Amino acid sequence: MLRLGPVPLDPPLVLAPMAGVTDRDFRLIVRRIGGVGLVTMEFIASRALVRGVAKTLDLMHFVAEERPISIQIYGSDPDTMAEAARQVEAMGADVCDINMGCPANKVLKGCAGCALMGDLELARRIVAAVRRAISIPLTVKFRLGLDHERPNFLELGRICEGEGAQAVALHARTARQMFSGDARERWGEIARLKAALAIPVIGNGDVREPADVLAMLAETGCDAVMIGRAATRNPWIFRQTADLMAGRAPEAASLAARRELILGHFQLVAAREESRWALHKLRKFTGWYTHGVPRGRELRQRINELEDVPSFLAAVEAFFEQFDEAA
Ligand SMILES: Cc1cc2nc3c(=O)[nH]c(=O)nc-3n(C[C@H](O)[C@H](O)[C@H](O)COP(=O)(O)O)c2cc1C
Structure with a gap:
């Protein structure tokens, strides 16, 4: 090692x-x-x-x-x-x-x-x-x-x-x-x-x-x-x-894991940062995290219009819920 x-x-x-x-x-x-x-x-x-x-x-x-x-x-x-x-x-x-x-x-x-x-x-x-x-x-x-x-x-x-x-x-x-x-x-x-x-x-x-x-x-x-x-x-x-x-097949991140990641990251940031800065950071990271996610562009566009932390959270939840319904 x-x-x-x-x-x-x-x-x-x-x-x-x-x-x-x-x-x-x-x-x-x-x-x-x-x-x-x-x-x-x-x-x-x-x-x-x-x-x-x-x-x-x-x-x-x-x-x-x-x-x-x-x-x-x-x-x-x-x-x-x-x-x-x-x-x-x-x-x-x-x-x-x-x-x-x-x-x-x-x-x-x-x-x-x-x-x-x-x-x-x-x-x-x-x-x-x-x-x-x-x-x-x-x-x-x-x-x-x-x-x-x-x-x-x-x-x-x-x-x-x-x-x-x-x-x-x-x-x-x-x-x-x-x-x-x-x-x-x-x-x-x-x-x-x-x-x-x-x-x-x-x-x-x-x-x-x-x-x-x-x-x-x-x-x-x-x-x-x-x-x-x-x-x-x-x-x-x-x-x-x-x-x-280690010779194991790598696992792709599921939509559920991405949802958990974004919301988890959001909670870490929101707990500490002042809200405008928290939004700025989360926009940046959510943009990266949703690359390759179906309809990720819609979420990226949506969150750019949001002005406060609770609406951001709701938008991310709603975005992932549409997949739950489809499943
Ligand atoms: C946004 C951003 C910030 C960076 N900041 C630093 C830094 O603070 N110190 C550093 O040594 N390299 C910094 N780098 C360079 C990266 O550590 C790395 O050397 C570079 O991105 C190439 O690796 P990659 O192709 O895997 O991204 C930064 C790169 C990016 C994209």
Whole structure:
């Protein structure tokens, strides 16, 4: 079984960090469905954490049921990153992850995220400072490079290994690509990284269904697979993949399971969030969750017109009731 230090990754499937998506409710939903070895929090600005910004601290709340959980931090100052990592450890996270893959301009301008691939010496100092600061496993997530002309992921991988990271995760795209192109055409680079390093490599990029996980493991020899966007459309993907890996036939999510998921997610969000924000979140997630559901478009259109939480709930109930009657 794959381990990051004392933390087992069983099965070796990781929920990718996604800002605005992998919040506490979504992580819990994925965890309750099962089949995921490690969940990751949306990325946390090291400076905001160190300054104790209330919104950031609130974002970082998690519960024991989510474990093992990785908290990802980003920033460009080694001391601030080290202090943020100390706090991550003090909060009880199982793994601390450093973001060196974010291609968003806002983050790049601060020389954080993927910009660190343009300054490997600074990247090295950050990994070293964070490693010294904590005793929990440390991982680093990055891309192929800033662009196709500068593919330096092998170098960065060796730096992470040399500075004591427990694993690295590679998203097989460059920063310039953002989310364009097909990462599957570059899975070969995950294989090259795996061949170059002794520490575990987590492969990432354009896994869309359970069979893709098996393909990535076979084609690249990577130790674990990280899934992002596919989990928003199908939070069952981890359990389905775990079944496939264990030689069992993966089960598609039934309409009843989808109904339960949406309403369950809604209750988690509504219990905590102020109602306008709750509606915004639920619209977003219901949109993803109903892809591929018969007449899902009708529900998506309907919920866009709704202004309050109880009508949203009623609309979801009514939508699924039509199938009960048909059955
Ligand atoms: C909405 C969204 C937010 C993301 N936020 C983060 C983030 O906070 N940190 C990070 O390292 N990657 C982030 N990513 C990148 C994902 O972790 C992942 O590397 C990428 O989506 C490719 O994997 P996928 O094809 O399985 O989605 C984000 C991606 C999306 C779509």
